[in-house]
Amino acid sequence: MSYSYQIRSLEQYQAVYQQSVQDPEGFWEGIAKTFQWHKKWDKVLDWDFTGPDIKWFQGAKLNITENCLDRHLAERANQPAIIWEPNDPEDHYRVLTYKELHFKVCQFANVLKNNGVKKGDRICIYMPMVPELAIAVLACARLGAIHSVVFGGFSAQSIADRIQDAQCSLVITADGGYRGNKEIPLKNVIDDALVRCPSVTRVIVLTRTRMAVSMIKGRDVWWEDEIKKIETQGNPDCPAEVMDAEDTLFILYTSGSTGKPKGVVHTCAGYMVFTNYTFVNTFQYQRGDLHFCTADIGWITGHSYIVYGPLSAGATTVMFEGIPTWPDAGRFWDVVDKFKISILYTAPTAIRSLMGFGLDYVKGKDLGSLRILGTVGEPINEEAWHWYHEHIGKGRCPVVDTWWQTETGGILISNLAGVTPQKPAHATLPLPGVQPILVDEKGEEIHGNSVSGNLCIRFPWPSIIRTTYGDHERCRVNYFATYPGLYFTGDGALRDQDGNYRITGRVDDVLNVSGHRIGTAEIENAINMHTGVVESAVVGYPHDIKGQGIYAYVIFSSSHVDENLSRRDIIQTVARIIGPIAKPDKIQFVSGLPKTRSGKIMRRILRKIAEGETQNLGDTSTLLDPSVVEEIKNGKV
Numbered sequence: 001m002s003y004s005y006q007i008r009s010l011e012q013y014q015a016v017y018q019q020s021v022q023d024p025e026g027f028w029e030g031i032a033k034t035f036q037w038h039k040k041w042d043k044v045l046d047w048d049f050t051g052p053d054i055k056w057f058q059g060a061k062l063n064i065t066e067n068c069l070d071r072h073l074a075e076r077a078n079q080p081a082i083i084w085e086p087n088d089p090e091d092h093y094r095v096l097t098y099k100e101l102h103f104k105v106c107q108f109a110n111v112l113k114n115n116g117v118k119k120g121d122r123i124c125i126y127m128p129m130v131p132e133l134a135i136a137v138l139a140c141a142r143l144g145a146i147h148s149v150v151f152g153g154f155s156a157q158s159i160a161d162r163i164q165d166a167q168c169s170l171v172i173t174a175d176g177g178y179r180g181n182k183e184i185p186l187k188n189v190i191d192d193a194l195v196r197c198p199s200v201t202r203v204i205v206l207t208r209t210r211m212a213v214s215m216i217k218g219r220d221v222w223w224e225d226e227i228k229k230i231e232t233q234g235n236p237d238c239p240a241e242v243m244d245a246e247d248t249l250f251i252l253y254t255s256g257s258t259g260k261p262k263g264v265v266h267t268c269a270g271y272m273v274f275t276n277y278t279f280v281n282t283f284q285y286q287r288g289d290l291h292f293c294t295a296d297i298g299w300i301t302g303h304s305y306i307v308y309g310p311l312s313a314g315a316t317t318v319m320f321e322g323i324p325t326w327p328d329a330g331r332f333w334d335v336v337d338k339f340k341i342s343i344l345y346t347a348p349t350a351i352r353s354l355m356g357f358g359l360d361y362v363k364g365k366d367l368g369s370l371r372i373l374g375t376v377g378e379p380i381n382e383e384a385w386h387w388y389h390e391h392i393g394k395g396r397c398p399v400v401d402t403w404w405q406t407e408t409g410g411i412l413i414s415n416l417a418g419v420t421p422q423k424p425a426h427a428t429l430p431l432p433g434v435q436p437i438l439v440d441e442k443g444e445e446i447h448g449n450s451v452s453g454n455l456c457i458r459f460p461w462p463s464i465i466r467t468t469y470g471d472h473e474r475c476r477v478n479y480f481a482t483y484p485g486l487y488f489t490g491d492g493a494l495r496d497q498d499g500n501y502r503i504t505g506r507v508d509d510v511l512n513v514s515g516h517r518i519g520t521a522e523i524e525n526a527i528n529m530h531t532g533v534v535e536s537a538v539v540g541y542p543h544d545i546k547g548q549g550i551y552a553y554v555i556f557s558s559s560h561v562d563e564n565l566s567r568r569d570i571i572q573t574v575a576r577i578i579g580p581i582a583k584p585d586k587i588q589f590v591s592g593l594p595k596t597r598s599g600k601i602m603r604r605i606l607r608k609i610a611e612g613e614t615q616n617l618g619d620t621s622t623l624l625d626p627s628v629v630e631e632i633k634n635g636k637v
């Protein structure tokens, strides 16, 4: 059995693409019809990019979980929906069939209801990568409660900021989580966060590690106890809340060029249609395939291609709790071998890291079940692409290089596995319905091929960001104001002689460290929290494994007793304020920063020095004090 809208040849791609541009509404309507609706739309699309104000499938009524669960029960109740591989390979793996997943989602939705959750409430989820995380996400969607998943690597401060911004009423967490040989004290972190979050009146705590946790009377309850209450009440069924197409499905916080992360808002219908369509087409999903996306559900990749895309397609999705290098650097290949994975979707940083461990860890693993490989999150260099293609795919699996963003909800530019041509280090062509263009600094469109510019999209696709939670103006300014009439991605790109796109990286003050997005301003704010710091400037530099490393120039107020100790304290401060993912890789103490007469830091110069390029620093004559540049060059770490 296949999907009616799955593209199977290059010619078909070209024809479908053309149709999607000529008649976007007809195109998306045709796909949307294949889903389950309580009521179909009155209008397919209404949009303007100035507000912005974008509405897909207006008037339609649905619940995404009926499309991810209920509608599959007739034909594949006993097919695995989720296969879960624990952190420790000695522990038992788990399989949840569609029937079981449906049951558990309804059951936990009833737990949420018992705890006062209603449609529209915001729920913060801070959990390890266990099936209950997917269950919690889907249970929220079942009730129309808005989930805000926060990645387990964020600090208490970061969680508190996100909870306060969304005014969450309930938190779902676990006692702890396992990652490699570490135990992460999740509930402890939540307790620290909640000191500053009066909006939260209830915390549901799943048992995972059974490490010691504080359980506060009247606020904290155990997941397992709450499930027991549902069992004694007898009826586990939970009818799905009927949602409007444009009701909010979830909020996901992501970093921008300002200090404060923003809550990207996605809505029900468009997000469902687009993640399903892009899943089925990019990965060429076939019935029986096992799809293994190695991301964490705390990021958009996990939302779209572990949970919603695969499940709405009735696929089997594989969830992995651990890390690629534990117990050793062969873990991914063990998982592929163990379950006979067909589709592997991972990040360039993981590939580069595993590449560094050598082929010994690949040897002896049966990777013959693999059919398709994918990458996401950052530009993939040619060397890593070839290693992946040759040593993991054995030269016979197409590699899809999927470019997209938290704000886009799903894949916008990628080859379709085995259907459209692949090209190392190139995301290649837009998905149907996606209309990318390149513009110059002034916003003039750059036509033709073999050109480069800033990447914009000129027409809405169904899962485009609708707003930034609580601050629509911020959404407008960030994405729709730089080039009026266009969605601006923040990325630079090349278009080769054949029209293939190659994403070169961010052109704003956002870093991409190991595929994780962090704003330089955010890191600077955290560094500046350290008592000894007067001022700082953060830039990215090329890093062999992480893609980009974090380089911080810091003005310190007093002389150091020990420079390295000061460095460690600053790093610790950043880990406390944001989380370990934002720790600077290099810290250089400086006596001044290169500033223009108006006080603006000239990051271009700092970036070049961090990259090791000290020769062509360009014009420094506009600097207030050009001599600091010499000092900074000489003190490079």
Ligand code: WT7
Pocket: 254, 299, 300, 301, 375, 376, 377, 378, 379, 380, 401, 402, 403, 404, 405, 406, 407, 427, 489, 490, 491, 503, 504, 505, 506, 512, 515, 516, 517
């Ligand atoms: C930024 C978005 C997409 C989900 C994971 C990251 C970079 C993403 C690619 C790719 C080159 C890529 C871009 C983008 N990026 N995929 N295939 N090739 N760059 O989501 O955290 O929202 O980050 O990641 O710079 O803007 P995100």
